[in-house]
Amino acid sequence: MNRVLLVLALTIVSLPARAEGLEATLSDWGTVGLLQTPTARGMPDGTVTAGLTALGGLHRHLFAGAHLLPSLDIALRNSTYPSWHGLSEPGVDAKLRLLREGPWWPALAVGGRDVTGTGLDLPGKGRFAGEYLVASRRWWDVDLSLGIGWGGLGDYGHVRNPLRALGGRFKRDRDPANASSRGPEAWFTGERAALFSGVEWHTPLEGLSVKLEYSADSFRAQQQDDPDFRPGIPMNAGLAYRPWRWLEVGAGVEQGSRAMLRLAARFDPREDTDTPPRAPPPMVGARPAAPEAALPATDIAALARLHRLPARAARIDKHNATLWLDPAGGGTAPLAREVGRAARLLADGAPPEVEWLTVATGSAGLDGTALTLSRRAVEQAAAKRGSPEEIWRTARVERSAAPPPDWPARLALTIIPTVEASLFEQSAPLVQRTYGDSVLTMEPLRGLVLSGGLRINVSHNLHLLDTNALPAAEPVRSDLPLYADRGAAVERLYAAWLAVPSERWGTRLSLGHFEEMFGGVGGEALYRPLTARWALGLDLNRVWKRPPDDALRLAPESGRNTGHASFYWEAPGAATTGVLRLGRYLGGDWGGTLELMRAFDGGVRLSAQVTWTEGPEGAQSRYGGRLEQGIALTVPFSPGGSWPPAGRLATAVRTLGRDAGQQLRQPLPLYDASVSAGYGRLTGSWPRLMD
Structure with a gap:
């Protein structure tokens, strides 16, 4: 042989x-x-x-x-x-x-x-x-x-x-x-x-x-x-x-x-994702003969929304027209394509004396990029006499544009069916939990986010978890079966204020129930230079356990501090991000997390993480070891017809009901809110500007 x-x-x-x-x-x-x-x-x-x-x-x-x-x-x-x-x-x-x-x-x-x-x-x-x-x-x-x-x-x-x-x-x-x-x-x-x-x-x-x-x-x-x-x-x-x-x-x-x-x-997210047929890009006609024939800024913003662009506001100055795009939930279309379509609408409707078109992107009140394009270059590219590469030569990219004239309130409903499974139990090959979340999010002011979510528990067999064999006196998540036994409960109910104190900094303050198990107060800061492929973050939180038998109460004796310093590194195009987190977890244990996040066309998200800690403090269960690990897949879907909610199908294979290495599931992390509208995603999808 x-x-x-x-x-x-x-x-x-x-x-x-x-x-x-x-x-x-x-x-x-x-x-x-x-x-x-x-x-x-x-x-x-x-x-x-x-x-x-x-x-x-x-x-x-x-x-x-x-x-x-x-x-x-x-x-x-x-x-x-x-x-x-x-x-x-x-x-x-x-x-x-x-x-x-x-x-x-x-x-x-x-x-x-x-x-x-x-x-x-x-x-x-x-x-x-x-x-x-x-x-x-x-x-x-x-x-x-x-x-x-x-x-x-x-x-x-x-x-x-x-x-x-x-x-x-x-x-x-x-x-x-x-x-x-x-x-x-x-x-x-x-x-x-x-x-x-x-x-x-x-x-x-x-x-x-x-x-x-x-x-x-x-x-x-x-x-x-x-x-x-x-x-x-x-x-x-x-x-x-x-x-x-x-x-x-x-x-x-x-x-x-x-x-x-x-x-x-x-x-395969590149082949198996059902994306709606792509609508043709807006036409760019001849410039209006006189200023009176041009569209007012409010009409341009309304027209952009009819073209399914996440437009929030528009402004027309003497030589510049600006349109703000603020996609909820990160958006599903390539960022450059949305920017290009917004620029076409500005070029078609702005007064004849306007020579520069600015498309400002952001999310949840955070500035992403402000891209200023030559109107003549956009007109030539729309007429097939130019290209995205030629437009880039005369483009100017900044962190933000001037403040918008107004910021209309927005209300969004998202449906999230979820299946979570554990393949890490010694006592059972498969432990699963199935539930559905309905999340209502409101932005009454720019930077202010109010959100509430209702969770409907469908099925589970969490009683097979290894951690049930040795119940903890002060559990972190090993009491997960008690939460899954509820038919319905408030999953989240919080307020967050996001701000940009300087060009390279973003901040968030949050108060309320962040997830089904914990609520409290937290803050986060993110340092992110405009063109850099890296970012630094720090989050600190004081949280209390939410008892499973009372959806809105916080147990006063269960207070704990948790927080992490994070380093983000993006591949070119920002479709792939690696994250290293070091800090204190919910069980009082110290350790680190390695995470890999992928984004694909159509809004598909794939991530994996592994956490190693020294083990939780005294009263929590050490059963299951010091590792926390898993992979997760999120696929957007549209219910279709006239039903308005957006939808995301989430599935994950991860360790369930552990006490070691548990992070707070913050519903609005700064990096996730900013990366979808950032410089990396813009340049990574630039060839699709005129699609």
Whole structure:
């Protein structure tokens, strides 16, 4: 077998390949791969998956995953298996692509299963933990993969661990009976490693592929549990089929005797989002012959609203016309396209002597950008005699325009159906909560936000949470089942004042019930230079627990302080933002949070976060460890017809009912309110200015 793998390795690296767009498929574990083994492939950027794999009477993998970046694949998983202690095993699997496939080299990726190593220290826990380095090479419809695995991916031990030369810790035995066999301290350790390989053939039948692999997993932990267990042969074969774009079905025979069945749903925000047909852009006619023929500012603002632009006010001066756009909830259209359409309306309706057009963007009273364009350049581009690039040469970008002449009040209703699930419980593979929020938001003055929300709880099985086993005397969120048992309750009821004290600073003061569990008073400041791709934030809050049996009361004895310093870093175009937060959490524990936020056309939002803290103070439950983690997806929808509310469908897989690492769910964070109207989003979508 080793000779076969050596020949395969030489083939992968020596022959030119034709790597053209064949769809990657899922493995049994929920990440892209063959059956039991991974490949170096990935799905389209932003794709979200969820499904279930059943392997004979041996394993059940319930998983949810996301391609958070073009090169990063994360899957949250809970696995059940025959075991004397009867508990399931949660895990986080990750894969990072190091190298894209080229004409003379393969794609290369590194990754691991159960990379965090959280959970109870019981015999056999960490049985799935393992790391790998894998290369994939494609010729037409055939994709070959070859890798080396450690831990559970390298049980057969074909070779000595090549990392032994780096130090003693890499030489120690990787015994799954010990807690040290999992987690970061165990990565790439073990006396020996093993090779695995496989091939996937994408057949002429659209959506169908055939898989064959050699796996290096000898199921060492299962053999320790049951001396009579026989793993079978290390060869697996199967099929993957996509009858529809959103569904993948897998089937196969593994270890020579065990049948496998896999069902998975897929969502690609770039393809699967139903966006309304794009209306044609406003026409730009000849300039009015006289000032009397031009439209007044109030009519231009009203006309912009008819064109479905979030226009709030307009003003016409001697040589300049200004229109303010203030999208509620961040907007769903590319910012530059909305700015371009607003500029067209100004160019078409302003008096003939106006030569400069300003479109000021912002959200909830915060200034985003004030873009001033040459009217002549806009007219030429609208007539197909110019381009966004030519308009940019004469454009001027500032933080804000002069104060608007008026600011009409706005009232908005948002419907948010939500499904939250936990795959991190030892006692149950899946814990879920389903509810719906109706949020009414009013802005009577610029910068003043009043909001109230009603939550309708539909269903839950939160009584299966691990934290119920050891109730806390002073819970942070481990008493979540008490809140979900209510049929309906006030989810939020607060007032916030947002202001811009200087060009680079934004501030917010909030008072009221911020979320279903906590209310109080809080403040936030955000330092954000206009053209910078970074920002600094600080939030401080004094909050009290809202008892589950009284929707509007605050428990006076439950006061606590919480707050964080945050650093934001944006990718070009500000569609991707990484966040590092350091501070004090609701349980009194100190720690940090890493968060990744993605924004796609149509208003789709994808995010992931992981929090590590020192653990909560005395009276809170330490059950479940010190990690708080999860991924979330939000998809806007429109009820349609004459029904006015906006809608967002929210779904998340996260730890539920934990006391460690809990942040206040502030409903109006400054960065979220400002990024959608900022310089990064404007320049990132600039080619769509005249769409």
